[in-house]
Amino acid sequence: MATDFASEISELDRSLTSIEVVVDPEKKRAEIAELSERVAAPDLWDDPDNAQKVTSRLSALNSELDRVGSLRSRLDDLGVLVELAQEENDADTLAEAQKEMASLHGDIAALEVRTLLSGEYDERDAVVSIRAGAGGVDAADFAEMLLRMYLRWAERHGHAVKVLDTSYAEEAGLKSVTFEVSAPFAYGTLSVEGGTHRLVRISPFDNQGRRQTSFAAVEVIPLIESTDHIDVPEADIRVDVFRSSGPGGQSVNTTDSAVRITHLPTGLVVSMQDEKSQIQNRAAAMRVLQSRLLLLKKQEEDAKKKELAGDVKASWGDQMRSYVLNPYQMVKDLRTGYEVGNPDSVFDGELDGFIDAGIRWRKSAENAED
Structure with a gap:
């Protein structure tokens, strides 16, 4: 034709x-x-x-x-x-x-x-956190699958990624992971990925081969810049140090280089262990803490807007996307209705269709509120 x-x-x-x-x-x-x-x-x-x-x-x-x-x-x-x-x-x-x-x-x-990315922080780099939710070892494995998915997506686009903190689960997978994506509009682009992700499959960890549903929460926040003014008085934080750990709980160094910072007024907790020294881990943790406080400040100043990172519970009733591997093959975004029948390609980083649909959906929702 x-x-x-x-x-x-x-x-x-x-x-x-x-x-x-x-x-x-x-x-x-x-x-x-x-x-x-x-x-x-x-x-x-x-x-x-x-x-x-x-x-x-x-x-x-x-x-x-x-x-x-x-x-x-x-x-x-x-x-x-x-x-x-x-x-x-x-x-x-x-x-x-x-x-x-x-x-x-x-x-x-x-x-x-x-052109739809016009939010105050949309041009920023992004800090993404993935946390295993309900579902035991399957949820921890799912969190690791999502990490690989986002790393492959970033690799496809040539975006620089730096893993900031990794907490391994005892049997397999991850309890949580935090990484930074450096690219123009990384936050605006990835912010639509925030929410609870749901996986349905035959569990590889169940010796009876039963179907298992598990959840993982994704949080996306904008990275703080030097021009932002977020003061964090020393009296408002508690700093704990501990040894970095690898898969299975094994210690990966012999010094207390990992850092956990607790922001006492809000209860926010940030841990970092992937840098080589305690000083570097503390600096990285403070950057992420300040980024979260910046977002919190924005949410408080503009209460009529939805929370950018969201209160993600990682359980039933809160999911935004389902990844179904059994009894059929499909990945579907529950907000936009966008779906594909090839989960393997999605887990290999083919996310642009979901992200584009999410950005358009969010803009339509914002226009409807105006």
Whole structure:
């Protein structure tokens, strides 16, 4: 069946035009001009925190305009390429145009989702925590499966990941794990993954081969930046040190390098053990604690919005996604209705469909509340 290039190019043009309306290039250029003047000022770095904020914002704006401008240029070039190929009845060039059009479809769709990430912290890096819930050893194994899933997703996109803390379960899997994902809009993108995940399968740990339902909780918070002001007085925290442990509870070092910080006013607890020294683990724990306090502050200031990380119970009645391996094969998001019939691909990091659907669902919910 011949491709209707004119119709598809027209559809791409409508999608890109709607993105341009949201991005508002003229407004962005005016802000870039104003920020460029501030960057050129000789006293900019007298205030390093403000200078970092200004230069980061300028870089982000330029990248956003470049991305939109590049897509517009590619779409214009595609129209010219198709016109020439059709005039000369050049099958090879038409095939090239078909390939470029498919690429543009994907890139424009991805940018369309990105324009929906407009939250205050959406541009930040993300700190993700996974905690085994109800289900015993199967839940701990499920937590480890989810960790691999997110690591594979990050690897597919070239995102840097740093594991901050790992607590192993006694028999298999993980009690909990915390890791940091460094990428533009990592928090806005991954925040829709927060909630309770449910696994249904024949348990590999049940010698009678019975079906088991288990749960794991995922929490996503934005990483604190140097320009954030979250004061944590020493009197408000209790710091405990202990030896790092590996699978099966085995000690992985001979010094008390792992650190647990308890924030007394809120009861928040953060543990770190994956750095080499107690000083490094304490610094990492404080960053995550400050990130959680930042999110708590945001939630208190803007109570009408849903909690960004959520009160995740990891049990029945609170699940947001089900992974079913038996008696049939399916992964389904209970909020968006998005589903796939190949759980193996999802556990191997193919999450973009779920994430995109989640971002669109969240934006629709926010618009409905306005």
